Amino acid sequence: MKIANKKITAERLVRDALKKAKHFADYNIFTFINEENAIKKAREIDEKIAKGEKVGKLAGVPYALKDNFLTPEGETTASAHILQGLTSPITATAVAKLEAEGAIMIGRTNLDAFAHGSSTENSYFGPTLNAYDKERVAGGSSGGSAVAVALDIVEFATGTDTGGSIRQPASFNGIYGLKPTYGCISRYGVVAMASSTDCIGFFTKTPDDMDLLMSIASGQDPKDMTTLPDYYNESDAKNERKPHKIGVIKEFDNESVNSEIRRALKEKCELLESKGHKIIELEMPSLKYALSAYYIIVPAEVASNLSRYDGIRYGFRSENSTSLDSLYDHTRSEGFMPENKRRIMIGNFVLSSGFYDAYFLKAAKARTLIIKEYEKAFSKVDYILSPVAPNPAFKLGEKVNDPVAMYLEDVMSVSLNLAGVPGLTIPAGRTKTDLPLGLQLVGPRRSDKKLIEFAKELI
Amino acid sequence: MKYLPTIGIECHVQLCTKTKLFSEVDNDARGKEPNSCVSPVDYALPGMLPRLNGEAIRLAILAGHAMNCKINPHSRFDRKHYFYPDSPKGYQITQFYHPIIGPGYVELPSGTKIRIEHAHLEGDAGKLTHFETYSLVDLNRVDTPLIEIVSMPDIHSAKDAHDYCKELWRLMCHAGVTYGDLYNGNMRFDINVSLAPEDAKELGTRAEVKNLNSFRSVERAVTYEIKRQSKLLDSGEKIIQETRGWNDAEGKTTGQRSKEEAKDYRYMPEPDLPPINLTEEFIETESAKLPPMPSDYRNKLRGILKEDILEILLDYPKLMQKISELESTSTISLIANLFTSVLLAEEKSAEYLNDLPSAKELKELAEMNEKKELSSTATKEVFLRLFDPQMKNRGAKNIAKELGLIQENNLDALEKIVDTVLAKPETQKAQTDFKAGEEKVIGFLVGQVMKESKGKANPSTVQEILRKKLS
DSSP states (O other): OOOTTSSSOHHHHHHHHHHHHHHTGGGOOEEEEOHHHHHHHHHHHHHHHHTTOOOOTTTTOEEEEETTBOOSSSOOOTTOGGGTTOOOSSOOHHHHHHHHTTOEEEEEEOOSGGGOOSSSTTOTTOOOBOSSOTTBBOOSSSHHHHHHHHTTSSSEEEEEESSSTTHHHHHHTTSEEEEOOTTSBOOTTBOOSOTTTOEEEEEESSHHHHHHHHHHHBSOBTTBTTOOOSOGGGSOOOOOSSSOEEEEEGGGOSTTSOHHHHHHHHHHHHHHHHTTOEEEEEOOGGGGGHHHHHHHHHHHHHHHHGGGOSSSSSSOOOTTOSSHHHHHHHHHHHHSOHHHHHHHHHHHHHHSTTTTIIIIIHHHHHHHHHHHHHHHHHHHOSEEEEESSSSSOOBTTSSTTOHHHHHHTTTTTHHHHHHTOOEEEEEEEEOTTOOEEEEEEEOOTTOHHHHHHHHGGGO | OOEEEEEEEEEEEEOOOSBOSSSSSBSOOTTOOTTSSOOTTTTTOTTOOOOOOHHHHHHHHHHHHHTTOOBOSEEOOEEEEOOOTTOTTSEEEEOSSSOSBOOEEEEOTTSOEEEEEEEEEEEOOOEEEEOSSOEEEEOTTTTOEEEEEEEOSOBOSHHHHHHHHHHHHHHHHHHTSOOOOTTTTSEEEEEEEEEEETTOSSOOOOEEEEEEOSHHHHHHHHHHHHHHHHHHHHTTOOOOOEEEEEETTTTEEEEEEEGGGOOOOOOEEOTTSOOEEOOHHHHHHHHTTOOOOHHHHHHHHBTTBOHHHHHHHTTOHHHHHHHHHOOSHHHHHHHHHHIIIIITTSTTHHHHHTSOOOHHHHHHHHHHHHTTSSOHHHHHHHHHHTTOTTTTTSOHHHHHHHTTOOOBOOHHHHHHHHHHHHHSGGGHHHHHHHHTTOTTHHHHHHHHHHHHTTTOBOHHHHHHHHHHHHO
């Protein structure tokens, strides 16, 4: 990813990326192309290099930004109608860190509106198509970012993962996608979905690129009080204790998981064993509560976090309003997507007086069980290898009218968000019909750096 | 029928932190343009996260300590949801489940103790101004730190309600946690009033009157509610549990919102802020910074000052602090009287209160008065000059000298002046009249001496000398 070798100019790299972005326009990857600014920034970097001045670790590297990160470049829409017209006066901490190292954003990428979804079909701007099969979904919610990397338009892309939104599209498009430990990267300036599970992460083509991005973007931020004290760059990447013990989850090994995914998992286990590692079967019975707990806690936080979009101060305001109440009604009815409304209603229901104990509090208890389940698992194994989703990329429109089927796509990914542990999607071959397969490598909290390093064992 | 009123009071206190509760924006919006003290965190741009202001925690500890409350080492924030343009986030960040301040009590000047249930930290809302076809939103006040103090239903009269609010105001002002400007809403009171037959074991249905911003309106609203509810109960009607508004001009409360339409705030733990964990050591260190409280002053100055003067002065923490710096009881009593009778009557008293003369200057003034170097009129004059921007900091003695106010007490010098006056032809008749027993002409003679001395002579000494010479 380093270009400071003068063999190629930043401008050339950026122009290539912009050209590819246009070439693949039919995939509906971008909500905004940052042409003018990107070229300007590339020239500035080239001038610096020509003068022999020091440039950053990502100097001239083109990247794609999921459209829920705030920067003054282009409107921040979160692919939602209700944010229409919002140009941010501030820059998200993660973006500021990447840009300080010279990375150049060439465009904002499509997502399920407010990151609500697993297919990018819930975008106000329409779905993004899968990099390997245009009839299939990109996965989601960070579908645009995943496809931008998979189609080699950019070197890397940012994503957010609240319940699998990085790992699942990474697996659907055959690339690496990391959801770091909760609190590793600042959420400041990223449109919130569910505050207690939202994680900022990346899509890359190699584990080394992932490590470089993490070393730059991670770290405590006074603007986000939930960030952890710096640890990423201090942690040791070496996986000294050999052989490693890798857990596979018994409960995920059943007919409901696609046979080709189970085959891919088996093959990767055999590969690890051939390298001298040990595979251990884990029983994690509490994970069966994960999806239910997730779809209570997350909608509650979603409903709360979306309360600020009322048409009063910025974004879209309905023309049909005649009073304050009708302004709220129309703005929110017209500005949100059906999936946004569904989650707002679930969230407000579980928080309403008389139901809080029965739903939210119970889900919070289930969450504690899940956290303990992971702690127990990591006392027995170093990492866990599991499917990311029960199926490879599904067809566009296949699940869009069946919210429960869509939610079941998240059954294997959401427990990590509830527990706050890191998970890295690694490519794991193809199906017979040439669709990408992916698996997730899961580690204990703060093991991000080792996890990325260990992913190389799986190549 | 006779009823026992039971009153509980919730009080919102705006804390005088430099910056807001969750952002680094100026918290003091007095005299500033609308929406000029607002950051993206305050107006709730997407992706913004609250940053907790540590100063608000320290002030909350002081406020709690001032009310003899337990400070909870573990507290947490929650979100309280409602839609209104004064709430940019769509929720208020408050402490619903785990407040920072636990139980305590406030002792009224009468000795009655009112228990505090708890007090919690929260962000204030913005302000709306309504016009005929539109409304304007000012977010300057958004997330100004507040503590909401919730009393137990220990109050049973309008007077105690008044006294409790006033004592709370004094405690908060003395603790230095608020500017205490009631006119500008720095402290606001919500009262809950219910009536029950005197021998009843259960409380009656309560009505709440919100947003009162003076002690007098608290007293009047309680009185009104007691009358209104008594009348209803007497005629066999039921009290509706509701929120009522106070119309100060008419002296009435009116129904606003009944319990059936009450909002569901959908409380939820605030996921963007970690819990607050305070060590016992930190709580102790911070609590120890509490300045003297009204009860400390009462204990110290009872017997030295008259009770009414003491109670007036307790409304002014800075004056109390200054007075307690003076050591001797006679100095304290003189200066306290000057503060109440002279300074507080001045038009510029508010301005003057911000910059009080030093204890040294006040002591100097008191000494001059004691030594009779200054008449009581001259003492008052010099006292006021100590606050005069052009005169202050020069010292009481220098000011008195410059103004020529120092009294002549030297007997020899005074005798000489008296002799001069007695030698004057225009005083001869008066001297004869006095010797003939006309007592009142002594005033004329004293006046003549004062005139001769240009007002510097001590009139009582002059009179003594005159009497001696004319006997």
